Amino acid sequence: MDTNSLVLAVVIAFAFSFATETSLGQVGTNTSAVQGSSKKNPTTEGTAATQGSAIQNSTPTTPFEQRFWRYLSANNYKNWAPVPGQSGDFTNGQSPHGELVKMYLNRVAAGNTETLPVGSVIIKENYDADQSMNSVTVMYKSQGFNPAGKDWYWAKYNADGSIATTGPDKGNLKVAGRFQGCIDCHQTAGGDDFAFFND
Secondary structure, three states: OOHHHHHHHHHHHHHHHHHHHOOHHHOOOOHHHOOOOOOOOOOOOOOHHHHOOOOOOOOOOOOHHHHHHHHHHHOOHHHOEOOOOOOOOOEEOOOOOOOEEEEEEOHHHHHOOOOOOOOOEEEEEEEOOOOOEEEEEEEEEOOOOOHHHOOEEEEEEEOOOOEOEOOHHHOOOEOEEOOHHHHHHHOOOHHHOOOOOOO
């Protein structure tokens, strides 16, 4: 088996194992990934009906944000739909995102950009002016995750896929889960959906 075939086999095996653990519409969260939350861990409390995004029959040992990044990478999000009206090329960005950005929508989000139903994933690659990627920011709508924040799960990944953290002056918190900085900015979006691209 050549190297390319081996890599492909590993990617397919990982995607299959992740898919059997959970589908994107029912991805659980881990309290450790939810900064500032006193809620119980939805992966171990209640049922899928009461928690909306509970993983049934297992308690994950790998933090959700890491499993989610592996899922996004294995599903080659760069082949997802661009934001309506854009080609998938660079567009101008603004702080706290990059000077240039590229955006991608999964099928759920692309299928209904006005309401962005549960299961929607919006990815923004953030680039410096020299077109070098500095981070990837993600919004994932998970039923029951955070009703006050329209059920969006937030994550910011460094270019290498590791989860970003705030600086030491802000407690070195993971930028994942119910991250207040993301919520505070995005709640000003029109349409009461926390997304700016469809305003």
